Amino acid sequence: MIKVVVAGALGRMGQESCKAVLKAEGMELVGAVDTREIGSALGAHLGIADLEIKVSDNLEKTLQDLKPDVLIDFTRPGVVQGNIELAIKNGVRPVVGTTGMSSEEIEKFRELAAANQVGALIAPNFTIGALLMIKFAAEAAKYFPHVEIIELHHDQKMDAPSGTAIKTAEAIAAVRGNMAQGMPSEFEKIEGSRGGNYEGMRIHSVRLPGFVAHQEVILGGVGQTLTIRHDSISRESYMPGLLLAVRKVMSLNHLVYGLENLLFE
Ligand SMILES: NC(=O)C1=CN([C@@H]2O[C@H](COP(=O)(O)OP(=O)(O)OC[C@H]3O[C@@H](n4cnc5c(N)ncnc54)[C@H](OP(=O)(O)O)[C@@H]3O)[C@@H](O)[C@H]2O)C=CC1
Numbered sequence: 001m002i003k004v005v006v007a008g009a010l011g012r013m014g015q016e017s018c019k020a021v022l023k024a025e026g027m028e029l030v031g032a033v034d035t036r037e038i039g040s041a042l043g044a045h046l047g048i049a050d051l052e053i054k055v056s057d058n059l060e061k062t063l064q065d066l067k068p069d070v071l072i073d074f075t076r077p078g079v080v081q082g083n084i085e086l087a088i089k090n091g092v093r094p095v096v097g098t099t100g101m102s103s104e105e106i107e108k109f110r111e112l113a114a115a116n117q118v119g120a121l122i123a124p125n126f127t128i129g130a131l132l133m134i135k136f137a138a139e140a141a142k143y144f145p146h147v148e149i150i151e152l153h154h155d156q157k158m159d160a161p162s163g164t165a166i167k168t169a170e171a172i173a174a175v176r177g178n179m180a181q182g183m184p185s186e187f188e189k190i191e192g193s194r195g196g197n198y199e200g201m202r203i204h205s206v207r208l209p210g211f212v213a214h215q216e217v218i219l220g221g222v223g224q225t226l227t228i229r230h231d232s233i234s235r236e237s238y239m240p241g242l243l244l245a246v247r248k249v250m251s252l253n254h255l256v257y258g259l260e261n262l263l264f265e
């Protein structure tokens with residue numbers, strides 16, 4: 001049995017993750033950590049009457065008392081960093097969906113995981129569709145190097161651009177490098193109109209109620225454009241990838257950034 005603790009257990013992704021782990025063969029949900037309704041029964045939040053687990057606000061004590069194999073983290077930027085450090089230092093493998101970390105922070109955790117010989121995964125997106133979108137976009141960018149990314153999310157999202165958009169831009173930049181796009185003399189009449197700039201690629205972040213998580217990668221060529229789009233229309237879409245990650249992290253002794261590295265091996 002893989003023993004799992006979920007941090008951010010009362011959040012949108014945390015609740016979905018708890019339900020998925022409870023249903024998963026070979027996994028046991030042993031603990032739940034959040035900032036809200038501490039001491040309440042997790043089952044009451046998930047609509048499962050006979051679930052014994054209580055919500056704790058103390059991750060360190062939870063990890064030390066319950067000694068889980070894996071920590072799933074869906075908290076928020078600024079919190080996740082401390083959680084990863086606590087997990088690795090306690091020999092618990094973090095499987096992290098929380099976005100908003102810098103590449104320097106990810107590198108620091110890579111070193112920490114290696115020094116402690118603890119498996120870890122940081123995955124900005126757990127859906128197979130988004131991973132394929134990134135793969136296809138990077139392939140297409142070999143032929144269409146002019147690219148803009150539009151990501152669209154619900155309006156409760158804290159970080160912009162999304163972790164998925166950054167991962168997409170990184171994958172495309174690895175193929176085409178840093179490249180100027182558009183007119184050298186272009187200017188913005190309203191600041192930010194052209195979006196964020198990653199190695200010359202523009203990233204536009206839309207935040208509106210009604211969206212879950214969506215992204216378009218638009219590649220432009222002479223007289224033609226190619227659009228690759230992915231839509232997550234429910235948070236269940238992340239669960240198969242998340243459960244796969246929990247299983248795969250058990251046999252790692254280092255940090256992996258991106259589920260694609262475990263999926264398309
Ligand atoms: N990798 C992927 O595939 C996906 C990643 N995400 C990412 O996951 C993260 C969470 O998203 P989402 O579930 O929508 O966010 P929510 O705000 O719904 O959930 C976050 C939860 O974490 C809690 N929390 C805050 N601080 C702590 C803490 N110190 N310890 C424990 N829990 C804490 C929050 O409590 P409170 O409300 O009191 O602050 C809240 O319940 C985001 O970074 C998002 O971008 C989302 C979807 C998919």
Ligand SMILES: O=C(O)C1=N[C@H](C(=O)O)C[C@H](O)C1
Pocket residue numbers: 099124125153157158161162163164165212213214
């Ligand atoms: O906040 C979200 O909701 C999501 N965050 C992740 C990201 O930043 O890419 C994954 C997905 O897009 C949903």
